[in-house]
């Protein structure tokens with residue numbers, strides 16, 4: 151089955167009870183048993199829900215996995231993975247990791263004895279040198295947020311396999327349409343489904359996808375034992391969003407290219423970060439591991455101050471100033487004070503995350519209107 155067919159049909163079938171073509175929202179907390187222990191496979195809705203089950207089957211299909219496990223948010227999905235670890239275990243991650251992921255590792259799990267180190271994972275030698283006997287997990291994100299650095303997923307999986315370490319890839323920025331890390335050797339894929347999978351900025355949701363039965367059993371146990379499950383209505387919304395994933399993301403990629411061209415030619419812009427640019431250091435890897443270059447762009451201003459970037463951010467009309475990404479509407483944000491405010495300033499500046507850096511998530515509006523909107527805002531500096 152090709153991707154555009156999988157988003158519609160993968161893992162899904164009409165409702166067996168009624169024939170409803172769309173997966174019903176099973177808004178129930180419990181299920182009737184005919185006698186104790188005699189039931190239709192559903193006992194209590196923290197443990198099993200048919201709407202959630204349909205979404206999990208669909209997610210496994212579109213990410214080329216065997217299993218998917220859903221959670222109430224991307225960070226709840228991360229939390230379940232952290233619970234696979236023991237005190238003394240170590241994680242190696244990227245030094246421009248999503249701010250909320252960094253915060254959970256450092257402010258929640260460090261005190262339970264889980265150590266996290268952060269490095270530039272585009273430097274494979276640095277990664278190799280950092281792995282020690284306690285390293286259990288490599289936590290990669292590519293393209294990274296907000297610097298849009300590219301990590302070679304196959305290369306880090308080869309290094310990890312050699313050392314008996316597992317690899318998780320946070321695939322939120324690409325969505326399964328652009329990149330399938332399980333095919334490149336990753337053990338677990340994480341999505342904040344809040345972003346491209348849901349795609350309409352109306353639900354918070356997260357999921358993990360994997361091939362391995364053993365990892366799946368452990369995560370399924372944690373999903374039920376810790377209980378951070380999504381409601382059936384939210385699962386329905388993600389299922390609905392996925393049906394147009396390929397159309398939305400391709401449109402965002404096509405418009406992003408036009409916006410990048412515009413920004414590169416603009417007097418007020420000093421640097422554009424986009425993996426589709428030939429001069430981007432990760433361009434070739436991106437071209438081989440991604441189907442296209444995505445809808446996320448970061449750029450810096452010649453006037454290198456927070457005030458200049460705040461002026462731009464307050465003067466767009468179609469680009470809404472908001473956190474998050476991956477919706478049908480274009481968003482604009484200031485990583486230093488918004489998504490990455492929990493990362494210490496020295497660490498931020500080291501990776502180029504300056505006070506004037508602006509990040510945009512390209513939606514599905516007409517690209518000419520988006521460009522005119524940015525042009526108008528940039529003229530106000």
Ligand SMILES: *Cc1c(COP(=O)(O)O)cnc(C)c1O
Nearest residue numbers: 223224225248320322342344355
């Ligand atoms: C948003 C995001 C998360 C966290 O997901 P939530 O659904 O907000 O909990 C994790 N990783 C990346 C890359 C994200 O963009």
